[in-house]
Amino acid sequence: GVLLPAPRNITILSTNMKHFLVWSPVMVPGAAVKYSVEFQGEYERDYANDSWIPIGECTGISVTQCDITEDISATVPYDLRVRAGVGTQASHWATLSSFFNRVTTSLIPPMLTVTADGYHLLVELERLGPAFEFWIYYWKKGQGHKVYRKVVKDSSTTLHMDTMEAGTEYCVKAQTYVEAINRSSNFSQVQCVRAEAGKAILVT
Amino acid sequence: CSISMNIHEIRDGFGTIKKVIQARDPIRTASILHPHSLHNFQILDSCCLARSILRFYLDKVFRHCETGSLYINRKISGIANSFLSIEKKFRVCQDENMCNCGEEAINKYHQIIRNYEQMDVTLAAMKALGELDILLNWLEAY
Amino acid sequence: PSPRNVHFVSRNLKNVLHWLPPEGIPEDKLIYSVKYLVYGTTRWIQDAECRNISQTWCDLSRGTSDHKELYHARVKAFLNGSCSSWTESPRFNPLTDTKIDPPAFALSSAEKSISVIVAAPKTWSRNSRNEPNYLHEIYPILQYNVSVYNTKKKTQEAVTILLGYILPVLLTVLIILVSCCCVYRYIHITKQKYPTNLVRVLYYPCSIDKCERGNLLPSEK
Numbered sequence: 182g183v184l185l186p187a188p189r190n191i192t193i194l195s196t197n198m199k200h201f202l203v204w205s206p207v208m209v210p211g212a213a214v215k216y217s218v219e220f221q222g223e224y225e226r227d228y229a230n231d232s233w234i235p236i237g238e239c240t241g242i243s244v245t246q247c248d249i250t251e252d253i254s255a256t257v258p259y260d261l262r263v264r265a266g267v268g269t270q271a272s273h274w275a276t277l278s279s280f281f282n283r284v285t286t287s288l289i290p291p292m293l294t295v296t297a298d299g300y301h302l303l304v305e306l307e308r309l310g311p312a313f314e315f316w317i318y319y320w321k322k323g324q325g326h327k328v329y330r331k332v333v334k335d336s337s338t339t340l341h342m343d344t345m346e347a348g349t350e351y352c353v354k355a356q357t358y359v360e361a362i363n364r365s366s367n368f369s370q371v372q373c374v375r376a377e378a379g380k381a382i383l384v385t
Numbered sequence: 386c387s388i389s390m391n392i393h394e395i396r397d398g399f400g401t402i403k404k405v406i407q408a409r410d411p412i413r414t415a416s417i418l419h420p421h422s423l424h425n426f427q428i429l430d431s432c433c434l435a436r437s438i439l440r441f442y443l444d445k446v447f448r449h450c451e452t453g454s455l456y457i458n459r460k461i462s463g464i465a466n467s468f469l470s471i472e473k474k475f476r477v478c479q480d481e482n483m484c485n486c487g488e489e490a491i492n493k494y495h496q497i498i499r500n501y502e503q504m505d506v507t508l509a510a511m512k513a514l515g516e517l518d519i520l521l522n523w524l525e526a527y
Numbered sequence: 528p529s530p531r532n533v534h535f536v537s538r539n540l541k542n543v544l545h546w547l548p549p550e551g552i553p554e555d556k557l558i559y560s561v562k563y564l565v566y567g568t569t570r571w572i573q574d575a576e577c578r579n580i581s582q583t584w585c586d587l588s589r590g591t592s593d594h595k596e597l598y599h600a601r602v603k604a605f606l607n608g609s610c611s612s613w614t615e616s617p618r619f620n621p622l623t624d625t626k627i628d629p630p631a632f633a634l635s636s637a638e639k640s641i642s643v644i645v646a647a648p649k650t651w652s653r654n655s656r657n658e659p660n661y662l663h664e665i666y667p668i669l670q671y672n673v674s675v676y677n678t679k680k681k682t683q684e685a686v687t688i689l690l691g692y693i694l695p696v697l698l699t700v701l702i703i704l705v706s707c708c709c710v711y712r713y714i715h716i717t718k719q720k721y722p723t724n725l726v727r728v729l730y731y732p733c734s735i736d737k738c739e740r741g742n743l744l745p746s747e748k
Contacts, residue, residue: 222462222463223466223470224465224466227469228444228448228465229448229465234455234458234459234462235455236459237455252463254394254398254466255470256467257466257469257470259466311393311397312394335672338674344640360389360391361391404617407617413566413615414569416567419567518620522595522623
């Protein structure tokens with residue numbers, strides 16, 4: 182019979198070290214098309230006879246995307262391929278147009294909530310997973326030359342940055358750093374708060 | 386030659402398959418890396434020894450560790466590609482003459498190869514893979 | 528049958544071997560013998576304190592005190608002169624397999640500050656004078672997380688929730704209940720007579736005692 186067309190437009194969407202392989206659906210009237218995904222790292226190309234490794238969770242799936250985060254676990258160029266199948270009929274493999282290296286992931290500035298609890302400058306961060314460090318910078322408004330930095334790995338709890346002087350406005354910004362790829366995100370928005378005895382005013 | 390190696394990511398990957406891999410190594414009375422001698426190794430030569438051991442795993446060990454489990458094969462692939470990523474950084478040091486091999490490193494490496502070649506290749510590969518936590522402990526102190 | 532599930536349980540490098548008795552054998556008559564081996568060496572070592580014991584655990588901290596080595600242990604059961612085969616433990620790596628207890632710490636407060644003094648957990652000690660070692664001597668990159676809990680803020684939040692949510696809801700429910708009661712009493716309890724000019728129209732044939740229900744319509748007068 183006529184060979185099934187291979188999937189097209191295979192691309193990788195990678196944000197904050199979460200990597201997804203996506204492709205366009207293959208249309209076969211009246212048939213349920215299934216897809217299978219395999220990956221290959223630089224090791225497989227250079228040392229293991231160009232072998233490919235199937236991704237169990239993306240074998241025989243009907244959706245046109247696959248979470249490959251767990252398999253892209255080294256900072257080397259990876260290749261990925263997808264094929265379509267209907268019953269026993271399978272298309273050719275379609276591969277990425279170019280290798281993917283996680284070093285190209287796009288790092289989004291972290292979401293930050295700055296509060297003053299009395300005289301205490303507190304910061305809450307979003308959770309991004311063990312690969313991330315947060316670099317938090319804070320300074321007294323108007324004294325931009327004197328910036329303090331704290332490096333935080335565990336973002337699960339509220340962080341106490343400093344004890345503020347009454348009436349002084351403190352500003353905070355943060356960025357993420359990923360050691361595995363040795364890259365940082367851009368800075369978050371600056372947020373400023375001022376502490377007055379028992380009350381807090383958010384001034385941004 | 387200072388290199389960032391991201392050991393905890395490799396340790397996480399190995400941690401998920403360690404029990405299964407070590408259970409496939411029936412020989413308790415022989416070791417390939419032999420923890421004690423690795424830990425007491427002289428710091429000076431450790432760059433050369435580290436690079437040589439990484440190459441040993443890439444050239445000889447991982448390729449003989451194919452298992453029937455897709456999940457284990459994927460984890461081994463992650464470790465192998467991480468080793469390759471680190472080994473490439475050591476290569477840069479070597480090219481810049483910052484990773485030279487002294488006699489002790491060479492002797493130690495040859496000892497490891499002898500240990501490996503005394504066993505059946507699949508058994509030896511599985512044992513070497515099972516000893517990854519010894520290597521990671523040592524690399525972490527590198 | 529042999530002992531089962533032989534495994535190390537380690538806390539702060541105090542390494543204790545545990546196992547389960549052989550299946551289907553009365554425990555009280557069983558005694559055990561334990562040996563351990565430094566991985567990669569050829570000699571299984573008998574621990575003097577773990578010979579002919581009846582409990583199903585034994586402290587091997589002394590024999591496994593070199594935390595850079597890896598170990599295996601094995602256990603054999605004896606009953607009335609006969610013995611089981613050995614059952615071995617998985618490989619034990621003290622450095623990575625031990626559980627670290629929370630650190631001890633002390634608080635002292637000054638006028639505007641709180642001092643937190645943290646001490647790393649003590650490890651099992653080899654020497655008889657029980658001079659403790661501390662975990663940070665073994666793990667050079669031991670890190671601590673210190674969290675502060677503002678109890679005053681929590682009571683304020685509790686008061687806010689009480690006044691802001693719970694009381695209003697209770698009041699509303701109370702008002703609704705009271706008004707329902709009044710309406711009910713008005714309708715059912717005060718024996719209200721139907722106006723005389725209403726006649727019950729029965730719209731299906733039935734005997735009087737079964738036809739309590741029906742529509743009341745103004746009579747044609």
